[in-house]
Amino acid sequence: MILSCKLFYRYRVLRPSLALLGLYCTLAWSAARPASERIVVPADKTDTYLDLQLNAAPSKGASIGVGPLKDSTGSIVSMRPVAEKPSVLDDTLHLHLVDMFFWGEAKLNVSVGDAAYVCTLQRGPALANPDVRAVRNAPSSLWLYNFDTHPLKFRWRIVSGADTLCGIEPNGQTRRQCEWPDRWPEATLAAVQSDSISFVAPDSWFDPLNAFDGRDVRQAQLELRFGDGDNAQLLRTSLTLHLETRLLDAFPLWMPWIGSTWRIIRNVLWVLFWVTLGAVLLMLAQVMIPNFRRCLRMENQIEGLEQRLRSIGNRCGGTLYTRSEQELDSVRFSLAMERSSTKSRFRSWERLALAGNTAEVNRLDSLLPRIESRIRLTERLDEAQAAALEDGLGEVPPSICWNRTKLFRNVQAILTRQFLTDGDEKSASDSLAALTTDGGSMKDFVPELETRIAGLRRQFAMEPWKTKYPNLVGALNGCAELLQQTPASIPDGGWTNSELILRDLSAIRLSLVHRIILLDSLLDAKPGLRETILKKLESNEPSVLDDARNDLVKLAQSLSDQDVRTALEEGMWDAYCEPAMITDQDVLRCSFVFRNKDLNRCAAKNSFQCFWRTTAGDPASPDDLYERGWEIQFIPSRGVLQVTPEVYDSHGNAVAIRDSSEDTKNKGVVTFEVVPPPSNTLTSRLLRGLIDASITAVVPVVTVAITQVQNGGQSDIGQLVLLGFTSQAIRAAVIPESVSTPLEPAKSAAVVQRAA
Numbered sequence: 001m002i003l004s005c006k007l008f009y010r011y012r013v014l015r016p017s018l019a020l021l022g023l024y025c026t027l028a029w030s031a032a033r034p035a036s037e038r039i040v041v042p043a044d045k046t047d048t049y050l051d052l053q054l055n056a057a058p059s060k061g062a063s064i065g066v067g068p069l070k071d072s073t074g075s076i077v078s079m080r081p082v083a084e085k086p087s088v089l090d091d092t093l094h095l096h097l098v099d100m101f102f103w104g105e106a107k108l109n110v111s112v113g114d115a116a117y118v119c120t121l122q123r124g125p126a127l128a129n130p131d132v133r134a135v136r137n138a139p140s141s142l143w144l145y146n147f148d149t150h151p152l153k154f155r156w157r158i159v160s161g162a163d164t165l166c167g168i169e170p171n172g173q174t175r176r177q178c179e180w181p182d183r184w185p186e187a188t189l190a191a192v193q194s195d196s197i198s199f200v201a202p203d204s205w206f207d208p209l210n211a212f213d214g215r216d217v218r219q220a221q222l223e224l225r226f227g228d229g230d231n232a233q234l235l236r237t238s239l240t241l242h243l244e245t246r247l248l249d250a251f252p253l254w255m256p257w258i259g260s261t262w263r264i265i266r267n268v269l270w271v272l273f274w275v276t277l278g279a280v281l282l283m284l285a286q287v288m289i290p291n292f293r294r295c296l297r298m299e300n301q302i303e304g305l306e307q308r309l310r311s312i313g314n315r316c317g318g319t320l321y322t323r324s325e326q327e328l329d330s331v332r333f334s335l336a337m338e339r340s341s342t343k344s345r346f347r348s349w350e351r352l353a354l355a356g357n358t359a360e361v362n363r364l365d366s367l368l369p370r371i372e373s374r375i376r377l378t379e380r381l382d383e384a385q386a387a388a389l390e391d392g393l394g395e396v397p398p399s400i401c402w403n404r405t406k407l408f409r410n411v412q413a414i415l416t417r418q419f420l421t422d423g424d425e426k427s428a429s430d431s432l433a434a435l436t437t438d439g440g441s442m443k444d445f446v447p448e449l450e451t452r453i454a455g456l457r458r459q460f461a462m463e464p465w466k467t468k469y470p471n472l473v474g475a476l477n478g479c480a481e482l483l484q485q486t487p488a489s490i491p492d493g494g495w496t497n498s499e500l501i502l503r504d505l506s507a508i509r510l511s512l513v514h515r516i517i518l519l520d521s522l523l524d525a526k527p528g529l530r531e532t533i534l535k536k537l538e539s540n541e542p543s544v545l546d547d548a549r550n551d552l553v554k555l556a557q558s559l560s561d562q563d564v565r566t567a568l569e570e571g572m573w574d575a576y577c578e579p580a581m582i583t584d585q586d587v588l589r590c591s592f593v594f595r596n597k598d599l600n601r602c603a604a605k606n607s608f609q610c611f612w613r614t615t616a617g618d619p620a621s622p623d624d625l626y627e628r629g630w631e632i633q634f635i636p637s638r639g640v641l642q643v644t645p646e647v648y649d650s651h652g653n654a655v656a657i658r659d660s661s662e663d664t665k666n667k668g669v670v671t672f673e674v675v676p677p678p679s680n681t682l683t684s685r686l687l688r689g690l691i692d693a694s695i696t697a698v699v700p701v702v703t704v705a706i707t708q709v710q711n712g713g714q715s716d717i718g719q720l721v722l723l724g725f726t727s728q729a730i731r732a733a734v735i736p737e738s739v740s741t742p743l744e745p746a747k748s749a750a751v752v753q754r755a756a
Helices: 016-020 247-254 258-310 318-334 348-355 358-391 398-416 422-435 438-460 465-473 497-518 520-524 527-537 542-557 561-569 603-607 682-711 717-734 749-755
Strands: 007-010 038-041 048-053 064-070 076-078 087-089 092-098 104-112 115-123 131-135 140-146 152-160 163-165 186-189 193-199 217-226 233-244 573-578 588-594 609-616 623-628 631-634 639-648 670-674
Touching (some): 064 092, 140 186, 258 318, 258 358, 318 358, 318 623, 318 631, 348 358, 358 398, 398 438, 438 497, 497 527, 497 542, 520 527, 520 542, 527 542
Parallel strands (some): 038 115, 131 233
Antiparallel strands (some): 140 193, 573 588, 639 670
16 A cells, blocks of 8 residues: 655754745655655754654554664664654654664654554765775865755765875865864755765875786775764765876886886887877878868859859849858868869868868858858849839839838848848848738738828828918829818728829828928028929929938938038048958958048938949959948958048049048058968868877877787787777777767758748
8 A cells, every 4th residue: 555645854953933844755655665755854963853644543542653773675773763752643643753873774664553654764965986086196076965955064084094184275285184073174065966075095095016906995984073062973984995096106116127117118109109190090080081071062062052143133233242252252262172263173282181170161061051041132132123123113102112122222231241140131031021022011001001191181280281281282293182181081992003102102292291391491591402392292203202302301410412522522531441460261341431420320421322442463453343332341352452442422423532642642542461361271270180180099099008018019010000090990989979070050040940
């Protein structure tokens, strides 16, 4: 019969209110089967209170019996403890156990009437392993487990014969003179957790004569003291110390025989060199062959990406094509594939050296998914632009055209950057998804347009717009109808596409008229500008209406095209390029900044375009490339590179941003010496590969070498090299992750989502 027991324990020193904090556990037991969980009793006291919930309330006056403590085999551990005045209240048995002098695990047999109960008691921590390995001048650990739900504090020491030790001094030496308890170190075991205490075995315990045969064993006792008084409980546990002596510790024994010592050293060096050579060769093969295959796979992947890149149309512009080509060119060169401008496309020695550098191969492999994401986004942009051209002009409302233009610019701005992050890829994907959902955008556009028209009616119903707008909107087609107090309702079947375009044009004109009235005081000073803007409002072209809106923004900002031109011609600008020292694996970043910070974010700045002329190669026949934008970033080619900013106005005329004086004629012109990265040279790659293989091979190599020296055999070179191969083959079978190629880097979330 299996009963469920609910056990609580409390200490004598605790207040009665704290007795509610107990340990709940479910014990499965029967007459022949002990409980599976422990009841932890205090280690620093010899008494405790137990409340045992019985399976059923016993009869009144039922006898209560408490048997001796027994171990797991049924042998009596102690005739103690004694139960003082046991009592039963309803179905709970109250026990007060005193004189508990056992340690570890014990079974307590309790009988109430005809019912028998078996409870497992645990007193004190448990030692994980009494066999301890000790090395000279190195700390050793003893692992203890605390079964209690409260931290357990104690003092400790180790006794072996007449010697005692109790911890480690700050200088790392053995702590001696542990006869008095106040010299014992204090330790704390966390609740229901294992922890270790460390010690250093003294030199007197080691015997160099037993350095290699494993016979150096010493018996000791671990003493744990719970409390500081004279009546503190003391737990003694036997230990078996296996003392190990290193080779250098036994070296003084060899000094009398100098001749034999030299022969041993010579034999060790001979064996060590040839075994190491064999092990390193196998390690290089185990590392280089998988990496070489990965390099070939990446080369094929690059060629596939180049074919996809060539199929992208000119609508995306040369900058986006150049970005993808620069990234592919960078990876191609790192893979020891010559750049496309040279005849040789394979550098065998550098490819062989690269195959020995797993970290570099992993880095290159992680770049290809990013490049593939850029090319995929560029392909989607090309498709979206082709679809936008097929729609034709005047077939969609101007607001949708402007929104599409904004989305196109966002995608182009993201793809203009040299490297794409996960956030960049998500933003570009969302914009492209919005560009390809024409039906959804038109469906959402109708309520948005009606909301805008209703807002315009409310705005023009207030002063001063109510008084001033009739004179302005009379000549504007469709504006007066939108401002009627009883607007036309949506017809059955909805507005046609032509009606939506006319209503959107009228709404755009009204929003511009609202801004004209708002800026009336500024326009009074420029009557010609007012007439120009009103003339533009009569047009049905979205680009002309956009020009009118830009004119109003410039007026509100009090910055004109002439202000920007003046700042350019007077040299009130600076060009910044970073980093100062650059390699062909770095990204060069350049920025054109006006000293007047308001000019950097004004609308008049959009009337000008900034180009960066990059001159690379031979100065006599330079290869000029142009990058457009006030801020650019790109991967430069190896060699001398000169970057020169140039600015053009809206008519395509160059703006003179420098004069002929010596101080300013080269302003903004930066010259770089683009060099290969020092860590990517042939020598560095070979050195890293050899060091990696040697470090990985050192443990089995030393083991095999020592074994050969101890056997006293003089093997030839071939046998020793084969031993090196064998040692690494065994190591690869036992610990395969130490010699296998690491897993490929995780793909980005967008790539995983696309694959799904």
